[in-house]
Amino acid sequence: MAEASPGPGTRDRLLRLLADGAPRSGERLAEDLGISRAAVWKQVHQLQAAGYPVSAEVGQGYRWDRPWPLHEADALRAGLGESWAGIPLTVLPEVDSTNRWLRARGSGGPEMVIAERQTGGRGRLDRGWASPPGGIYLSVAWSFEALESGPAGLGLLVSLHLAETLRALGATRVGVKWPNDVMHEGAKLAGILCELSGDPMGRCTVVVGTGINWRADLVGPLEPGREAAGVADILPAPPPRPGLAGQLAAAVLEACQAYPDGFAPALRERWPALDTLAGRRITLQLANRIVTGEVQGVDETGALILRTAQGLERHLSGDTRVLPS
Template sequence: MENLLNILADCKPHSMPNLTALLTKTPQQIEQSIIALQKLGLNIKVDTIGVHLQPQLDLLDFQRISTALSTKHIFIKSVVDSTNAFLFRNLNQLKKGDFCIAEYQTAGRGRRGRQWFSPFAGQIMLSVYWNFAPNILINGLSSVVGIAIAEALNHVTNNKVRLKWPNDLLLDGRKLGGILIELAHQHNGLLNVIIGFGINLSIGSKQQIDQPWAELIEVLPQLDRNQLIIEIMNNLYQTLPLFEQNGFSFFRQKWIELDAFLEQPIKVISEKSEIQGISQGVDNNGFLLVSTKNGLLSFNAGEVSLRKQ
């Protein structure tokens, strides 16, 4: 099935005889694979011209992105298991700020191992390699990445995007995107991280998404995916050095301004308990502050999940 998707990823028509020859499969087997891909939300058409995959939006433009971000090494993949996983496999050849972006992920993941679903060419799915001096505290890093992305999106959406602690992007209270940061073990004496994020631009199909979700095309119907990528990455490249120099406290006020749940009744859920209270934003480490009947409590992003009451 994945081999078929790799062939169709150019979004051009392919005849059934050509596909059977390339894949050494019968027409019936290829038809079964097409049905399976369609069930995953991929828009594959079969007509007299042939079999062709229809992208949600314009395809990624390597020349345009690489020209705008010329100092970085950019990997653009049609199909990949996940952009984070791709960078992990290629750590030895990466320099700070290099990134991978894909049209489609077969095994995308979100925070706490949740699966990340995507159409073909309907999102921004991107992972960037970064490193910090070994003595740097990276508390609140994912929230700072959220701020950088939200600022770039708000520049073109008239301030429609808000943040949910620790790192969800919201549009009208619904999930627009998320961030996944993983430590990368590299023998260079530095603190290495892979910063991955996904943003819904045009989803098309609602199947397999188990929470209220949003797509940017709702408020930006003429969106330019390639330009959005350029603007987000430029803002991220400006933001991460500031975080390295100043820590999360430098961004605390920006978070408060973007916090969708500030002063709202919330519940904080862990594996063992559920605590209710009023969100008081974050402290200088990026920890969630909650006013409860037992006083003001703080929570680390790795420990809990946040929900509105």
């Protein structure tokens, strides 16, 4: 009888067999997967190349070191809660970009996709976004009747909702960093990318992509001077990863539902308490210059207010870097 060849879902099935952290022999895995031991070895090497910490132990077999719970649709829906449990939800083991995948579907939403790993994740200004296994990579599609000011403000509102959700779970030192980051004691916890499809003067769709670190040790290489934090490291009693991902996705959906009518009140009443830049001296990288000054806060339009040597300035975009005290 001819041996079965590994199918497209073999690697994901192998990962789930190793998800309890116990060693499994190549022979047992081959039997469970219906493939040869040589094919198991190849699949393990593919997992290692993708960034999964799977090791081989002499006389024991293969082990996933410090495994994390994989996403499951039922657990995600439980985390979403009753209000959002019925939205279309796709769970992928791997994708180039959750935003790109959702935009290609042309869905008006609400709809959600989540992946264990991205091979071509992107951040603001089309920069690469390191998306190794272990993070929480999700995108939500939402339709609006009109967004004359564009989707930029939605990123601020999403970051605020995410930070408030994490604080409610016990991460009391989580804050927001203009324009689109969630922070913990100076280390980045999550980032948001909003992409618009359609005419902002009429009915349009925004896909909100969110990358959230689960554990700091799983984050890829960082730029000099940058630090990462993970939700599993900072929560006093972190919920299981799939359920937490569902709760964070619900926060994104709630922000979309509140935008744009609830945007200005949220910035006026809730943003200041979580603003990690207020009162700090920063550099702001603009398209053609760098501005230095002290952050005075964020106004109701989402603009950063910066006190510089020339006076007060408003900026709607740019990259910030905090200067040493």
